Amino acid sequence: MTDPGTLNVLVLGGTDEARRLAAALAERPGTRVVSSLAGRVRDPRLPVGEVREGGFGGPTGLRAWIEENRIGVVIDATHPFAARMTASAVEATGLAGVPLLILRRPGWQQGPGDDWRWTPSLEAAAELLPSLGGRVFLTTGRRSLPVFAGLDDLWFLARSVDPPRPPLPRNLKVLLSRGPFTVEGELALMRDHDVEVVVTKDSGGRMTTAKLFAARELGLPVVVVRRPAVPDDVPKAETVERAVAWLEAVAGAQAG
Ligand code: NAP
DSSP states (O other), X not given: OXXXXXXXXXXXXXXXHHHHHHHXXXXXXXXXXXXXXXXXXXSOOOOSSEEEESOOSHHHHHHHHHHHTTOOEEEEOOOTTOHHHHHHHHHHHHHHTOOEEEEOOOOOOOOTTOEEEEESSHHHHHHXXXXXXXXXXXXXXXXXXXGGTTOTTSEEEEEESSOOOSSOOSSEEEEEOOSOOOHHHHHXXXXXXXXXEEEEEOOOSSTTTHHHHHHHHHTOEEEEEOOOOOOTTSOEESXXXXXXXXXXXXXXXXXX
């Protein structure tokens, strides 16, 4: 049981920002932070402080969890492509009457020398690939691989944190690895495997940008999957510092 004066903050995590936010809030007096992870990665990087793992059971389950744990504020710091979790957070906090902030790092910006092909979905990326090259570097995560499974004429190098599960592309080499990556490392990897095209989600952030610089240097096309839309009517922050400032304002208003 926590002190009635304590502000209980739920951070929906699984990202570098969520870990940095948990670390920043751990320093805040009168604050208890619980970070939530989906529990998908076998050996996740853990934030400091209290952690819970696993789904809540949709918006109804999340609302119940918020109420049982006397959560006063929710910050959704999940990955920009974790759209179901975000939708669930919006609905559950609305039902529970608890303030929500969406912390989203900005997307990547195309620069001079980049040859990017924006697509609305992984499926659209798979359709485009045969026209761009036969040797593909896939960096969209292990759970995206089934989308590319029918492309038997292409060869894939896929990088993921944990091993992918079938259905998988027929011609596939899997590289188990976790960022951050360096431009030198990405250049060597792409050269060694004669990569002709790169596929990425518009994840944003600095942990995985090296592949984009390497593709630019090698003159390779990059298929970039657009982010899912974020609800308009929810406050948002692009940095951990702004998220902390928002929390201060909300906590001040609640105290006053
Ligand atoms: P998703 O499709 O939006 O979520 C599917 C379900 O997983 C949610 O409805 C929720 O289950 C559960 N879930 C997701 N994030 C959770 C969290 N932080 N805490 C507790 N339950 C969570 O999400 P996803 O794309 O599978 O991503 C899962 C996790 O991996 C997220 O935490 C995300 O930050 C992280 N991640 C995702 C990506 C990516 O490319 N998608 C990349 C890096 C990290 P219930 O409905 O049962 O509550």
